[in-house]
Amino acid sequence: MTVAVKAVRKTSGDAALRRALDKEVLIHKTLKHRNVIRLIEAAEDDAFFFILLDYAAAGELFDHIAPDVGMGELLAHFYFNQLVAGMDYIHSKGVCHRDLKPENILLDERGNLKISDFGLATVFSHNGTTRVLNTPCGTPPYVAPEILKLSYNGDEADVWSSGIILYVLLAGNTPWAEPSKHDPEFVHFSNQYNQGLNYAPWNQFAPEILFLIRNTLNKDASKRYTLLDIMSDSWFSRPNPLLTNGECNNPVALAEMMKKQMDGGSSQISNDMEESVISYSQPQAMRQESFMDIEMTQPDRRMAIDSFSQPVRSDMRDSPSDGMFHAPFSQATKSNPFKDLLQSDTLTRFFSPCAPAAIFDKLGQVLTQFVVPYRVNHKLMKLSFTTVDKRKCPLNGSVVLQRVSENMYHVGFRRGCGDPIEFKRFYRAIADQCADITVSNQ
Numbered sequence: 296m297t298v299a300v301k302a303v304r305k306t307s308g309d310a311a312l313r314r315a316l317d318k319e320v321l322i323h324k325t326l327k328h329r330n331v332i333r334l335i336e337a338a339e340d341d342a343f344f345f346i347l348l349d350y351a352a353a354g355e356l357f358d359h360i361a362p363d364v365g366m367g368e369l370l371a372h373f374y375f376n377q378l379v380a381g382m383d384y385i386h387s388k389g390v391c392h393r394d395l396k397p398e399n400i401l402l403d404e405r406g407n408l409k410i411s412d413f414g415l416a417t418v419f420s421h422n423g424t425t426r427v428l429n430t431p432c433g434t435p436p437y438v439a440p441e442i443l444k445l446s447y448n449g450d451e452a453d454v455w456s457s458g459i460i461l462y463v464l465l466a467g468n469t470p471w472a473e474p475s476k477h478d479p480e481f482v483h484f485s486n487q488y489n490q491g492l493n494y495a496p497w498n499q500f501a502p503e504i505l506f507l508i509r510n511t512l513n514k515d516a517s518k519r520y521t522l523l524d525i526m527s528d529s530w531f532s533r534p535n536p537l538l539t540n541g542e543c544n545n546p547v548a549l550a551e552m553m554k555k556q557m558d559g560g561s562s563q564i565s566n567d568m569e570e571s572v573i574s575y576s577q578p579q580a581m582r583q584e585s586f587m588d589i590e591m592t593q594p595d596r597r598m599a600i601d602s603f604s605q606p607v608r609s610d611m612r613d614s615p616s617d618g619m620f621h622a623p624f625s626q627a628t629k630s631n632p633f634k635d636l637l638q639s640d641t642l643t644r645f646f647s648p649c650a651p652a653a654i655f656d657k658l659g660q661v662l663t664q665f666v667v668p669y670r671v672n673h674k675l676m677k678l679s680f681t682t683v684d685k686r687k688c689p690l691n692g693s694v695v696l697q698r699v700s701e702n703m704y705h706v707g708f709r710r711g712c713g714d715p716i717e718f719k720r721f722y723r724a725i726a727d728q729c730a731d732i733t734v735s736n737q
Contacts, residue, residue, distance in 0.1 A: 298335060301346040305339075315414070316344050322390055323413040329541060330381030332401060332411040351401030351409050353634045357463070357715040359402075359553050362723075364467040367556055368501065371464035372530070373537050373549070374400075377408035378460065380541055382453055383522050385410070389420035391428075391449025395456035396437045397463070397715050405546040406553075406633045419449035428452075435473040435688060436714070441516050443475060451516040454525070458511030465504065466496050467716060472686035474514075485514065503530040550636035643708040643722045645733045651676055651696050654706060654732060658694060661728040684717035692718065703734075 303316060316337075323334040323346075335347040356374060360366055366374070378400065385392060392399075394415040401409045415432045419425060429445045432438075439455035441447040462470055471480040487494060488509070497505060507528050513519040525531055543549050647654050655671050658678055662669045669680040681691035690713030697705040708725070710718040726733070 297350040299348045299350045301348065303344040305342055305344065319414050319416070320346065322416050322418070325388060326385060326390065328381055328384040330377050330408055330410060331385065332409040351411070352404040353402035353406060353637060355398060355715060356400045356402055356408060357397035359557060359637055360467055360716060361557050362467050362716045362720045364556065365465045366553070368465070368504070369535065370552060370556065371461065373535050374408050374464060375461050376531065376535060376538060377541065378457060379522060379525055381408065381410040382457060383526070386450050386453070386522060389418050390416055391419045391453050392416050393432050393449060393452065394434060395453055395460065396434045404634060406543045406549045417449065436469040436471060436686065438474065439516065440474040440514055448516065451519055454511055454519060454522060458508055461511070462508055463716065465500060469686070469714065472688060507531060546633035547636065550633045554636055643719060645706050645726055645729070647704050647706055647732045648702050648734060649732045651704065654696060654704060657729055657732050658725070661725055665724070684713060684721065688717070689713055690717055690721060
């Protein structure tokens with residue numbers, strides 16, 4: 296059996312951290328559904344808390360989406376169905392997730408969706424009594440606008456997040472950086488909402504899809520679609536040839552469709568790259584009354600997480616000394632047709648015949664041009680960078696060199712935090728500027 300391990304470092308005076316972890320484990324252990332990642336066990340030693348989870352062999356769903364392309368209607372319908380099924384089960388237990396976003400949607404070895412990370416989940420309903428929540432939390436592009444008012448219903452906020460995710464599945468981008476008056480894209484959306492959103496990309500969706508998305512993204516939470524409304528929707532409830540009894544019936548066909556979509560979109564990623572590159576810069580000071588101020592409600596707890604080893608491809612892992620905790624309790628890895636067909640790391644790596652010093656020198660020149668701070672560890676053959684994406688959300692990661700032959704190096708880009716789609720956009724911008732030191736992917 297292969298498991299994933301979430302290792303959280305203990306700190307002095309960690310009573311609040313322990314309470315938060317105890318709550319996460321208590322909630323997660325009660326959830327057993329095919330579209331929710333399974334919590335196997337929780338343990339601790341003198342230095343760490345450990346949470347053992349089922350291993351999602353195919354990584355994050357959004358690792359398989361090319362920016363500004365999306366997945367196409369059939370695949371979006373498939374994964375939105377599984378997402379809603381998982382949400383419906385979670386809500387039936389009186390629990391809301393409160394942090395539905397790309398990084399928290401994983402895929403198993405057959406391509407089925409798994410909702411993960413219940414660190415911000417809470418009980419909103421118990422014994423027929425529903426309580427109003429007031430803790431600001433979530434990730435800015437995916438949170439509901441009423442969260443800023445510090446008074447919201449958890450199930451309604453989750454529905455909003457699901458609407459954003461459906462939009463991203465279809466468009467390959469988030470519609471705005473945050474749903475507040477500070478965001479011009481959200482303000483325009485709000486002004487055009489009652490007129491039918493007759494502007495791109497909204498008017499490029501099929502009418503029945505736009506109808507569903509508009510109703511899940513109603514700013515008036517009392518008029519927003521419920522999960523029951525979504526499941527009764529004509530587009531949502533139509534049959535999907537890849538779906539039988541809620542699960543993928545043909546993992547190979549699913550993988551081939553996803554690969555075709557990614558391959559077709561990869562050449563499109565760089566079309567608007569010049570405009571995107573301009574946005575890479577140092578993070579700006581956060582505004583008052585902004586979702587950018589409240590991305591995490593438990594910063595001490597989040598900072599303490601040394602590792603969450605859900606799928607990181609083996610050729611992209613740091614050395615153990617960097618703190619990444621490899622999943623123990625593993626048997627030999629079996630061949631997996633779905634995973635093998637979807638080599639998502641090919642979207643964020645290239646090969647170079649140059650020496651490591653020359654590669655890092657070139658990368659440094661490009662990052663300096665884009666006003667992106669970085670540091671190089673020549674001993675580990677690793678470059679780390681930190682920046683913000685075009686929506687001014689944090690984006691950081693590393694570039695790791697691995698020698699694959701006498702005169703060839705694998706240059707792999709690994710995301711640390713930030714939106715996976717924006718990370719691919721960032722990678723493409725860098726790779727385009729490094730064409731003179733690269734060879735075709737091998």
